[in-house]
Amino acid sequence: MAELSSLSHARYGKDKVRVLRVVREGSWHHVVEYSVQALLEGDIDVSYTKADNSVVVATDSVKNITYYLAKTSPHILNPERFALHLGTHLVSKYAHIHKAFVTIEQLRWTRIPVETDGQSEPHAHSFYRDGEDKRIVKVEVDATAGKNQIVGKVTAGINDLLILKSTGSAFTNFVRDEYTTLVEVDDRIFSTSVDLSYTFGQFNIPAPKDEKKLDFVVPKAEPGSIWDVEVPEKARKVTLETFATDDSASVQATLYKMAQQIIADNSGIQSVTYTLPNKHYVPVDMKYIGVDNITPLTEAEVFTPLAAPSGLISATISRKQ
Numbered sequence: 455m456a457e458l459s460s461l462s463h464a465r466y467g468k469d470k471v472r473v474l475r476v477v478r479e480g481s482w483h484h485v486v487e488y489s490v491q492a493l494l495e496g497d498i499d500v501s502y503t504k505a506d507n508s509v510v511v512a513t514d515s516v517k518n519i520t521y522y523l524a525k526t527s528p529h530i531l532n533p534e535r536f537a538l539h540l541g542t543h544l545v546s547k548y549a550h551i552h553k554a555f556v557t558i559e560q561l562r563w564t565r566i567p568v569e570t571d572g573q574s575e576p577h578a579h580s581f582y583r584d585g586e587d588k589r590i591v592k593v594e595v596d597a598t599a600g601k602n603q604i605v606g607k608v609t610a611g612i613n614d615l616l617i618l619k620s621t622g623s624a625f626t627n628f629v630r631d632e633y634t635t636l637v638e639v640d641d642r643i644f645s646t647s648v649d650l651s652y653t654f655g656q657f658n659i660p661a662p663k664d665e666k667k668l669d670f671v672v673p674k675a676e677p678g679s680i681w682d683v684e685v686p687e688k689a690r691k692v693t694l695e696t697f698a699t700d701d702s703a704s705v706q707a708t709l710y711k712m713a714q715q716i717i718a719d720n721s722g723i724q725s726v727t728y729t730l731p732n733k734h735y736v737p738v739d740m741k742y743i744g745v746d747n748i749t750p751l752t753e754a755e756v757f758t759p760l761a762a763p764s765g766l767i768s769a770t771i772s773r774k775q
């Protein structure tokens with residue numbers, strides 16, 4: 455049996471480490487809620503092939519390290535930096551672990567606006583979930599070339615940002631043949647659930663200098679770079695505003711405009727991927743109850759969402775070298 459197969463890929467760690475962290479600046483509190491996945495690669499083959507656990511940093515320990523850094527890292531409020539800090543610690547602490555893959559899903563907690571003296575002010579310690587979209591950060595920390603030559607790679611973005619526009623969207627001039635039943639429309643509902651990810655160019659990470667390998671140094675934050683904390687909010691804003699204002703010829707054409715704008719705005723971003731389901735809303739034919747809701751089609755007022763099937767439009771747009 456042994457000669458027939460070999461281990462070609464191995465990676466393990468902890469998934470769904472859920473953490474809410476409170477940072478107190480006096481009475482002004484910050485909160486973040488993350489679900490963290492931290493996976494390891496390295497000289498771990500014998501744990502699979504020889505039942506030798508001496509190379510295994512237990513996934514329970516990976517969970518404990520995640521909580522330890524959630525408590526101690528000065529970068530906890532920023533998921534990119536926290537993920538890089540965690541990954542850098544893992545590859546620095548363990549000689550035989552060469553790569554760490556950290557994925558963070560961040561849930562929204564936004565300050566509740568409270569009216570005080572006729573002015574709406576964000577509350578100091580009360581928050582609400584103002585959207586089911588999540589911020590996603592995927593980090594690879596690679597110390598394969600040596601513990602003093604650590605390389606970081608980051609892809610970040612958004613999942614599940616649900617949007618809809620009731621006009622400003624057309625779909626015409628597509629292939630017409632014996633399979634075509636779709637009618638051309640110059641006005642329709644356009645709804646999608648945005649998954650966006652953008653990838654930064656790789657960068658060097660200084661090795662932690664302290665004995666416990668807990669140091670993590672953040673360099674100067676050039677605008678549009680991985681260290682620029684404004685990038686995520688800018689990308690979300692561009693996505694929403696382009697969707698709202700584009701006179702859409704198709705999901706494809708609007709997607710391309712969003713991605714182009716993100717690349718133009720952020721010099722550190724190398725490529726942008728959107729995945730956009732076309733969540734169809736169909737006009738209801740109400741003739742059977744004596745109401746005309748569908749002539750002309752562009753003036754339909756009552757629609758029903760079609761759960762399935764949906765279109766699925768995806769593309770990656772890359773910066774020209």
Ligand SMILES: O=c1[nH]c(=O)c2[nH]c(=O)[nH]c2[nH]1
Pocket residue numbers: 625636703704705706732765767
């Ligand atoms: O924007 C669209 N792109 C398509 O590729 C497509 N296909 C379809 O049936 N409707 C749409 N809409």
